[in-house]
Amino acid sequence: MLGQEIKKLVVYTIFLTIIILPMLGFTGGAEFQAKRAFVVLGVGVALLVLNLIVKVIRSHRPLPEHDQPSITERIADRLHQIPKIFTIGPLLLAAVIFPLVANNYMIDVGITCLIYVCLGLGLNIVVGLCGLLDLGYIAFYAVGAYSYSLLNLTYGFSFWAALPIGVVLGMICGCIIGYPTLKMRGDYLAIVTLGFGEIIRLVLNNWDDLTAGPNGLFGMKRPPLYYPAFEEGGLEMVTYYLTSLPGLFYFILVIVILTTIGVNRLDKSRIGRAWIAIREDEVAAELSGVPTTWIKLLAYAMGAGFASIAGAFFAAKLSYVNPNFFLFMESCIVLCIVVLGGIGSIPGIIIAGFILIAVPEVFRELEGFRMLAFGAIMTTMMIIRPEGLIPASRRKRELHHRRDEAERGSK
Amino acid sequence: MDLSAFILQQMVNAFFLGSIYALIALGYTMVYGIIELINFAHGELFTAGAFIGVIVLTGLQQIGWVETHFVLTLFIVFGLAMAYVAVLGVAVEHVAYRPLRNASRLSALLSALGMSIFLSNGMMLSQGVSDRAYPQVFGLESIDFLGAKISHSQVFIIVLAFLLMVALQFFVHRTRLGKAMRATAQNRTIARMLGINIDQTIRITFMIGPALGAAAGVMVGLYYGAVRFDMGFIFMIKAFAAAILGGIGSIPGAVLGGLIIGGIEVAWAAFLPSAWKDVTTFTVLILVLYFKPSGLLGESEADLRV
């Protein structure tokens, strides 16, 4: 066995050499940039050797029984048994205290994390619960952002007045994008949603009259809060615009909390179960009476709705929108959050959102490697842990089981 | 120029563009035919080919071969680019697709997407964010063809694309491995029972398909004069539309689809502002996927499975 593994290692090294050396060795002129190329090659080979060592160690350990839950599962089960108060409580407390102790930069990062968490939770409805690979999800985010911007700048709508309109617009877009995909298989669905996402972005970019194109829109008012106060005449409503970062942080925190509760409710509701049924086996769901058409459209609409809310907040907070904020790459980032956290897993997505947004901020110098890492994470997660960091439910174990059975069957 | 010459010119351009799209589409269709998965990373393989092409070409230019050994230079450039991407294609299959062969479709798609992101960013980091210029090797003269102009590079590209497609057709229909590929695509279980090594067959598909994409990449670089790390994206969309339009899994379909997409693009560009060109591309793609997912030459039931 070892001999075979070593042979494989040699072959892999040769492949890595052929792939890495030309691409990393030659940029600009025709001189060979040995240092960079060999460093990367070295890292690659080191990883391969590490992989080999891990494999060898694993092969000497006794195989676990089929139905023995893994360590992470046992921890997750234990956590589920603790009353929610003790797990969520401290987290909420930390979130509330955070803006009081952190500096502005950190709060800003926190706000961004929460926005992405909101997006992740929304995308989770479409991809996670219903199994529809929506690659154009960021378009709904854009719809929410631009609706608020246009309504606020052109017609003076306040945030609270524009928000429902933005959500409705988002949901309509969700239905429009979802409708053609209803009868499509997974791959085509993904491409169509990607296409729609890009179309929306390109329209926003090119329709100068409406959206000021690539220049973007700026000057939107921040989200307002109203509170009664005593003025000369008597009781009056005072408008207070949230311009401070801690204020905005709490605002988005509330949104995220509400979204979490909302998504959780949906998950447990009949609609949620219908979505999961469709994800597992659409034909069977159809046969058992699930009105797949409506339910799928509903998934798109709800996912889009949450994205619109996040978008409106984003536009209000930043006071500036630009089509370049809504590239396909952003859809991929949100997707990566869902994948890393665990498809269908609310706690997983929340944690993954923070990891994927906050960590790159900490390691600012490695900014260029951010997307590279995201791509690697997506592929790696699918291969070694498709259920994500925090699996949605025990059923996720079946993902591994199904694959192992099939592997054994097809040798 | 008069109307007939204008139309002829557009047709020439459409044919030229279509050949390139056809080459890329062939890569998609071959891979899809055999493992029923959209190779999201195909656009990046195409780009990688273009990059290797410019690297090799720049090197050969520096030693003066472009003047002295013109044909040989081109041969080496294309050969090395295609060989490199063949290796890369096998690696991508092994890393991102093979482990998920029995997993759900969603998992495989996400893995493919991750690979695409990884590769495009890898190229961005290694080759830079801005355009990389392709050395001018073809000169600017063009041939006059009944009133239309075809540049030398266009002629070369069309001829080469044609030769590659003929070679592919020969391979797929006349060689043992090529027939094994077709058999595997049609009925994998039976192919195994006949002794065909599926892993090897898939590997070969991932060598040939991406290699054709790489050739297209070099062609694009030679013609448009530049290559960028993210140029794969829009070409991927167009080639994918072409593959679907022609019937996914069908080699003649990919060629036909490529030509049609090229035609649509040229016709559109002649009449509409270029800013909306990409919107048109995506719209065409969506229309094709919605109205005719089985394509013109494809099987009708295969694609309506959900």
Next chain:
Amino acid sequence: MKQDYGDNILSLEDIHTYYENIHALKGITCTIPQGSIVCLIGANGAGKTTTLLTISGVESARRGRILFEGREIEKLPPEKIAALGIAQSPEGRQIFSRMSVLENLEMGAYLRKDKEGIQKDMEWVFSLFPVLKDRHRQMGGTLSGGEQQMLAIGRALMQQPKLLLLDEPSLGLAPKIIEKIFETIQEINKNGMTIFLVEQNAHMALTTSDIGYVMETGRIVLEDDASALLENEEVQKAYLGE
């Protein structure tokens, strides 16, 4: 009991195969002597096809052994089993519909390197099934059911197998064609080929075979000389419609 037919080319020992979680084969034990025709009859869903698929390696047995020429093959993948000399004409024919008759036969000979031998075998297949020769350029998908069955058998023969597995060769075919096919099966057997065939058409199967096994819901319930089974009352009632 059974006559002695000599050495077994294939034997299954207590084979258990599962489909998802369904226990499809519950301890199948049978032997196939070299040079004989053995049939496995039983109702729909009894597990006959599963048995053949397990032998060919497409399904893997969870328990039990399969010995082919003395060698354990139950853990081998289909490609290796084909290379060892087991060929199957599968359920539903499953010829390559977008390849010509000739190409289908060529695919049968995929693992072979002896050009002359392949040519000879192809001519032999054409002599067995002249209609295939007439249609050798036609696409497999355009053939009739009977022609496809002949093509499937021909393709399996092109593998030059030591053991030929036939899954329901009579299914969906007209009586005349069924007769022709079973005549051909006997002719192939006269040339020394060992044949294991699975059939719903018990009468045809038992009259052609030397040995018969009767299968019911994953178990073998009867085994005897085929001629004896033809006379067997239970078999007559259940499968021969008498």
